[in-house]
Amino acid sequence: MGGLLGSASFWLYSDHEVWADALTAVDAGPYTPRYFNQEEWRFLNAACERIFPTDAHGPGARSLGAPEFIDRQMDTPYGHGKLWYMSGPFLNAPENLGYQLSLPPRDIYRQGIAAADAYARQHHDGRSFADLDASAQTAVLKDLEHSEMPLGSVPAHFFFEQLRQNTLEGVFSDPLHGGNKGLAGWTLLGFPGARADFMDWVNQQGAPYPFGPVSISGETA
Amino acid sequence: MNARKTDAIVIGAGWAGSILAKELTEAGLSVTVLERGDDRATAVEGDYPSSIDELRGAIRHRLFQNLSQTTVTIRNTVGQVAVPYRRLAAFLPGEGVGGAGLHWSGVHFRVAPDDLALRTNVIARYGKSFIPEGMNLQDYDVTYEELEPFFDKAEKVFGTSGEPYTIQGKIAGKGNPFAPDRSDAFPLPAMKDVYSASLFKTAAANVGYHPYSLPAANASAPYTNPYGVQMGPCNFCGYCSGYDCYMYSKASPNVNILPSLRQDPKFTLITKAHVLKVNLDSEKKKATGVTYLDLQTRQQVELEADLVIVSAFQFHNVHLMLLSGIGQPYDPVANTGTVGRNFVYQTITTSRAWLPSTHYTNQFIGAGGAGVAIDDFNSMNFDHGPLGFVGGSPVWVNQAGAKPIAAAIGGPGGKAPAWGEGYKDAMVETYRHSLTIDAHGSNMAYRDVYLDLDPTYTDAYGQPLLRMTFTWKDNDIRMNQYVVSKIEPIMKAMGATRYSLEKLATDQLFDTRRYQTTHLGGGAVMGADPQTSAVNRYLQSWDVPNVFVIGASAFPQGMGYNPTGMVAALAYWSAHHIRTTYLKNPGPMVRA
Numbered sequence: 128m129g130g131l132l133g134s135a136s137f138w139l140y141s142d143h144e145v146w147a148d149a150l151t152a153v154d155a156g157p158y159t160p161r162y163f164n165q166e167e168w169r170f171l172n173a174a175c176e177r178i179f180p181t182d183a184h185g186p187g188a189r190s191l192g193a194p195e196f197i198d199r200q201m202d203t204p205y206g207h208g209k210l211w212y213m214s215g216p217f218l219n220a221p222e223n224l225g226y227q228l229s230l231p232p233r234d235i236y237r238q239g240i241a242a243a244d245a246y247a248r249q250h251h252d253g254r255s256f257a258d259l260d261a262s263a264q265t266a267v268l269k270d271l272e273h274s275e276m277p278l279g280s281v282p283a284h285f286f287f288e289q290l291r292q293n294t295l296e297g298v299f300s301d302p303l304h305g306g307n308k309g310l311a312g313w314t315l316l317g318f319p320g321a322r323a324d325f326m327d328w329v330n331q332q333g334a335p336y337p338f339g340p341v342s343i344s345g346e347t348a
Numbered sequence: 349m350n351a352r353k354t355d356a357i358v359i360g361a362g363w364a365g366s367i368l369a370k371e372l373t374e375a376g377l378s379v380t381v382l383e384r385g386d387d388r389a390t391a392v393e394g395d396y397p398s399s400i401d402e403l404r405g406a407i408r409h410r411l412f413q414n415l416s417q418t419t420v421t422i423r424n425t426v427g428q429v430a431v432p433y434r435r436l437a438a439f440l441p442g443e444g445v446g447g448a449g450l451h452w453s454g455v456h457f458r459v460a461p462d463d464l465a466l467r468t469n470v471i472a473r474y475g476k477s478f479i480p481e482g483m484n485l486q487d488y489d490v491t492y493e494e495l496e497p498f499f500d501k502a503e504k505v506f507g508t509s510g511e512p513y514t515i516q517g518k519i520a521g522k523g524n525p526f527a528p529d530r531s532d533a534f535p536l537p538a539m540k541d542v543y544s545a546s547l548f549k550t551a552a553a554n555v556g557y558h559p560y561s562l563p564a565a566n567a568s569a570p571y572t573n574p575y576g577v578q579m580g581p582c583n584f585c586g587y588c589s590g591y592d593c594y595m596y597s598k599a600s601p602n603v604n605i606l607p608s609l610r611q612d613p614k615f616t617l618i619t620k621a622h623v624l625k626v627n628l629d630s631e632k633k634k635a636t637g638v639t640y641l642d643l644q645t646r647q648q649v650e651l652e653a654d655l656v657i658v659s660a661f662q663f664h665n666v667h668l669m670l671l672s673g674i675g676q677p678y679d680p681v682a683n684t685g686t687v688g689r690n691f692v693y694q695t696i697t698t699s700r701a702w703l704p705s706t707h708y709t710n711q712f713i714g715a716g717g718a719g720v721a722i723d724d725f726n727s728m729n730f731d732h733g734p735l736g737f738v739g740g741s742p743v744w745v746n747q748a749g750a751k752p753i754a755a756a757i758g759g760p761g762g763k764a765p766a767w768g769e770g771y772k773d774a775m776v777e778t779y780r781h782s783l784t785i786d787a788h789g790s791n792m793a794y795r796d797v798y799l800d801l802d803p804t805y806t807d808a809y810g811q812p813l814l815r816m817t818f819t820w821k822d823n824d825i826r827m828n829q830y831v832v833s834k835i836e837p838i839m840k841a842m843g844a845t846r847y848s849l850e851k852l853a854t855d856q857l858f859d860t861r862r863y864q865t866t867h868l869g870g871g872a873v874m875g876a877d878p879q880t881s882a883v884n885r886y887l888q889s890w891d892v893p894n895v896f897v898i899g900a901s902a903f904p905q906g907m908g909y910n911p912t913g914m915v916a917a918l919a920y921w922s923a924h925h926i927r928t929t930y931l932k933n934p935g936p937m938v939r940a
Binding site for chain 1: 416423432543703707767804859
């Protein structure tokens with residue numbers, strides 16, 4: 128209870144660590160996951176890419192670094208469930224009363240990926256999710272999105288929503304967290320990032336804002 | 349630690365606590381503010397650019413309450429088992445110095461005068477039978493005329509930007525014609541209207557409504573407040589809601605009050621101090637001080653005082669009263685007791701309009717308090733007779749700065765996919781070319797909607813969690829549906845290529861998973877009758893007269909307007925009467 132965790136000093140410390148990692152990662156070559164094992168990592172890369180695919184609009188979640196972002200998040204207070212009330216009893220309750228499981232995000236992924244991959248193998252001649260073609264992967268994800276089926280102790284639709292949200296966080300957060308490589312997520316939307324000064328653009332009668340994005344560290348697209 | 353003594357203890361360093369601390373030190377009292385979170389300074393963790401990191405900010409809740417230590421439990425109905433609110437979503441209480449007043453948006457209303465005596469006014473206009481069975485409709489027992497000097501004072505402290513309608517009975521500007529008369533102008537002129545708000549202003553006027561620029565505690569120009577602290581002009585960066593304003597443009601306790609208080613030797617701020625209970629004498633008629641847990645040493649500390657101000661967030665106030673035994677807990681079955689009674693919220697639904705692809709709404713540009721609203725369907729500004737419900741909603745474009753993560757997770761809206769093929773196309777169109785219109789409305793109080801202590805779950809310190817029993821009721825759902833129907837003509841007049849109208853569904857349950865608003869209220873309401881109110885018109889506990897309970901906990905109903913302006917005015921009102929009456933003759937200020 129308490130201590131450094133959850134305090135502002137923890138956040139500052141934590142952020143500096145992430146920031147430093149982000150800066151050194153530039154020359155470090157391909158990212159090596161710290162939390163996910165190789166099978167999980169293959170699943171995660173494939174699933175993120177289906178949620179936010181490469182297409183005519185530009186790069187997908189994989190080349191934007193969303194899997195790397197999620198892997199890094201697993202070792203933050205968030206990943207460890209330190210932002211959530213995690214005391215029991217853990218009861219079955221109507222869905223509108225919110226999350227009632229005892230699992231933090233890192234365990235949701237560990238159990239969810241294993242079970243989702245097992246589901247894929249069951250329905251596709253023993254091939255794991257990452258080895259399916261894109262349309263079959265999408266079909267599996269759609270199954271999960273709409274299913275109450277348990278993946279470990281996580282309902283499939285809940286696991287899918289966790290994956291969807293974290294993927295989009297990775298695509299659209301500041302690159303210091305490991306995703307949004309080259310600011311391509313922000314460029315897609317037309318979000319100018321940390322410019323954060325629009326004195327002259329309060330009302331330009333519907334003209335598009337003319338400047339591209341800049342990150343917190345000063346990177347431009 | 350040894351027991352220590354101070355003249356007054358103030359619990360919580362948000363708006364209400366900071367105002368009371370300022371007023372009581374001005375009155376010559378030694379004041380100790382106890383805040384369970386961290387100290388927070390805009391110059392440190394609110395600095396540009398690291399503070400405008402959406403992931404760390406609004407998404408991972410940098411400035412919000414960390415639920416791992418304490419939360420509430422929630423159920424919809426009395427017969428259900430309540431379960432913990434484990435992850436922040438529906439509402440976002442603050443934590444740390446500044447409280448929710450550090451991460452708020454800045455919409456700074458006064459009050460619709462009719463709302464202060466809503467029960468009396470509804471009965472006078474429509475008869476007593478108009479009030480639905482089970483609705484605890486009540487008056488505040490204070491008038492707008494009594495509060496006006498304190499609204500004025502709060503606006504001058506906050507550096508509020510706005511356009512008046514009348515000042516001292518004379519038309520003085522193009523402000524809200526439904527707004528009550530003012531004794532003085534706003535300290536600063538209204539914020540500029542962003543493009544989407546300007547479209548709304550023209551369209552709403554064209555269909556016969558009365559649009560006005562929102563009163564905003566976002567500074568439209570440099571400003572120095574009566575305490576000598578300075579604000580910089582807002583640059584529409586869009587990081588108000590959920591953030592600490594690096595421009596020093598959004599009013600916060602941290603920027604507008606505490607810099608002056610911190611220089612006062614009579615003022616002491618203790619952070620990481622979690623108040624466990626207000627200590628009472630053996631007859632529970634007098635508070636002797638508080639016991640708090642020093643979160644750094646893990647030691648319990650007793651602090652003695654003559655006066656205890658309970659001024660934490662709305663539901664923390666009620667929680668602390670219940671834990672301390674101040675007043676009688678409300679029992680919805682016997683319909684007795686007052687603490688926890690009339691727990692209220694607000695209704696809010698967000699509708700969206702899409703403009704032609706040649707029109708860019710640049711939704712990342714904005715300010716949390718700025719926008720354009722209409723009051724034609726708020727409070728008692730329209731005829732409820734044929735409609736058969738009580739209450740109303742302002743309707744507005746309040747473009748606070750749409751960030752990419754929240755927008756992307758929310759999805760493109762309508763029938764467009766929320767991921768995968770087709771998602772990017774739709775998301776780009778929605779982000780670049782749409783705008784949103786909210787109906788932000790009232791929520792009435794009901795006999796079976798209330799707060800009490802949970803029988804099962806405890807916080808990290810071993811105390812029972814507060815339990816919320818809450819759901820939407822027919823009266824408020826129908827109000828929302830009616831007001832949202834009035835948005836449609838505005839959408840059409842704006843030239844929307846398509847639009848989606850969002851409203852509460854009939855029989856819809858309160859859903860804790862989706863952000864709605866942090867405007868919770870009631871539970872320790874003010875009023876004239878100690879059988880139906882926990883505090884009197886000066887926000888003084890009926891039962892323990894040296895305890896004052898300040899905040900939105902005093903609202904008997906959830907009003908259509910945003911609550912902070914009313915909270916600040918009530919804080920100054922209460923402080924004024926403590927200074928001018930109570931301190932000279934401590935004791936009950938109203939005879940029960």
